[in-house]
Amino acid sequence: MFENLSSALQKTFKDLRGYGKLTEKNVKDSMREVRMALLEADVNFKVARDFVKKVQEDCMGEEVMGSITPGQLVVKRVQDHLEELLGGAHKDFDLTGNPASVMMMGLHGSGKTTSSGKLALRWKKSGRRVLLVACDIRRPAAVEQLMILAGQVGCDVIGPEPGETVPMLGKRAAEHARNAKYDVVIYDTGGRFQVDDELVQELKEFSEFTQPKNRVLVLDAAIGQESVNVAETFRDAVGLTGLILTKLDGDARGGAALSVHAVTGCPILMTGSGEKMEDLEPFYPDRMASRILGMGDVVSFVEKAQGLIDEKEALRMQEKLSKNQMDLEDFLSQIQQMKKLGPMSNLFDMMPGDAMKMDQKKKDAIASASELEMKKFESIIQSMTPWERRNPKKIDRSRRLRIAAGCGRKFQDVNQLLKRFDQMGKMGKQFKKMEKRLRHLKKFT
Ligand code: GDP
Ligand code: MG
Numbered sequence: 001m002f003e004n005l006s007s008a009l010q011k012t013f014k015d016l017r018g019y020g021k022l023t024e025k026n027v028k029d030s031m032r033e034v035r036m037a038l039l040e041a042d043v044n045f046k047v048a049r050d051f052v053k054k055v056q057e058d059c060m061g062e063e064v065m066g067s068i069t070p071g072q073l074v075v076k077r078v079q080d081h082l083e084e085l086l087g088g089a090h091k092d093f094d095l096t097g098n099p100a101s102v103m104m105m106g107l108h109g110s111g112k113t114t115s116s117g118k119l120a121l122r123w124k125k126s127g128r129r130v131l132l133v134a135c136d137i138r139r140p141a142a143v144e145q146l147m148i149l150a151g152q153v154g155c156d157v158i159g160p161e162p163g164e165t166v167p168m169l170g171k172r173a174a175e176h177a178r179n180a181k182y183d184v185v186i187y188d189t190g191g192r193f194q195v196d197d198e199l200v201q202e203l204k205e206f207s208e209f210t211q212p213k214n215r216v217l218v219l220d221a222a223i224g225q226e227s228v229n230v231a232e233t234f235r236d237a238v239g240l241t242g243l244i245l246t247k248l249d250g251d252a253r254g255g256a257a258l259s260v261h262a263v264t265g266c267p268i269l270m271t272g273s274g275e276k277m278e279d280l281e282p283f284y285p286d287r288m289a290s291r292i293l294g295m296g297d298v299v300s301f302v303e304k305a306q307g308l309i310d311e312k313e314a315l316r317m318q319e320k321l322s323k324n325q326m327d328l329e330d331f332l333s334q335i336q337q338m339k340k341l342g343p344m345s346n347l348f349d350m351m352p353g354d355a356m357k358m359d360q361k362k363k364d365a366i367a368s369a370s371e372l373e374m375k376k377f378e379s380i381i382q383s384m385t386p387w388e389r390r391n392p393k394k395i396d397r398s399r400r401l402r403i404a405a406g407c408g409r410k411f412q413d414v415n416q417l418l419k420r421f422d423q424m425g426k427m428g429k430q431f432k433k434m435e436k437r438l439r440h441l442k443k444f445t
Pocket of ligand 1: 275
């Protein structure tokens with residue numbers, strides 16, 4: 001997502017940065033390009049028009065035009081306005097109340113049930129007792145689906161009893177959650193293929209019966225501009241406190257994410273980036289803005305890594321790396337840590353620079369090639385003796401042959417691993433370079 005928009009904007013800004021002094025024409029020309037890029041990303045045309053107008057006004061002022069690095073200031077202004085467009089400050093769920101309550105709404109297939117499971121897992125991990133309530137009584141498979149997800153994430157779930165209507169179920173569930181002292185109750189309601197009066201009536205009634213503090217609309221990013229209409233309808237009918245945008249891992253152009261807050265005024269709380277229960281991230285407008293502008297979402301990347309990687313281990317590794325003391329034992333442990341971060345193609349999206357500019361197919365190809373390679377390396381190291389792992393430079397030909405036979409890989413594979421490991425010693429230099437680049441970037445913010 002955002003790949004095309006991102007590369008179009010970056011190209012525009014590259015041209016801009018080249019000018020020593022900006023003219024009104026330079027600014028206007030680049031803003032026209034920004035507007036085109038937004039429209040191509042399926043951003044609502046009013047949103048695109050207003051956005052460009054605001055940035056342009058902002059940039060025509062003395063401060064920008066008279067500065068020594070006007071191009072850079074324009075980029076900064078675009079980033080600020082983009083952040084505002086996406087919602088400004090990060091907003092979270094309101095988890096106060098005994099219990100806190102969340103009503104999930106949306107069209108069929110938008111990802112309500114999946115996101116309910118994801119939220120349950122997230123809050124369970126933060127030490128809360130979560131109750132899931134299966135309220136989609138029209139589709140029997142939907143109740144079962146939530147039961148399975150609840151089993152997977154390890155939290156309680158209740159569903160409809162024979163003859164119970166949705167509001168009756170809601171009322172019973174709310175009472176049960178209060179009496180049994182749950183911290184959070186999540187209602188997974190039923191959807192429709194389109195918004196209709198019956199659905200609206202049902203949701204209104206449900207909302208009155210259960211009084212949920214969080215009324216959340218789940219939107220599939222792939223439906224693009226249509227998401228804006230859906231969100232307006234739900235907002236006007238039931239009242240929304242926030243949005244969850246799903247399927248950001250797909251090839252949607254991103255228009256939904258960029259328009260929906262501006263049009264509806266509802267904050268995007270979370271985004272879904274996959275089918276697994278871990279694939280849900282809090283939404284930070286500032287990070288998303290820098291990701292779109294190609295600065296990479298370094299903060300999210302680091303946070304994700306921190307959550308999954310043992311910090312002490314990481315520090316130990318860093319020290320070894322800088323002193324050039326890594327051995328294959330460490331390399332193996334690194335491969336295993338990497339695996340915890342999940343599919344590599346997800347990580348690409350968070351990285352700064354060139355990774356963003358690749359198309360999805362290329363990213364997937366690279367990701368699966370590296371995953372295969374890591375698997376290969378893992379199996380090879382596992383068939384080495386402890387002495388060999390500690391002394392990679394001393395692994396001679398006959399040892400290489402034995403290792404290859406031991407893990408059913410080729411002799412060349414063992415060579416490749418040892419070569420790759422050797423190259424890692426040179427990585428310390430790369431880190432220094434990256435640090436320098438970051439410092440350079442900071443100067444402009
Ligand atoms: P509901 O009808 O709104 O309850 O939708 P579901 O939760 O059943 O989801 C519909 C389909 O979308 C399922 O196959 C989910 O696995 C899938 N899905 C949900 N969220 C995401 C996401 O963020 N990314 C991807 N790739 N698939 C998702
Ligand atoms: Mg469902």
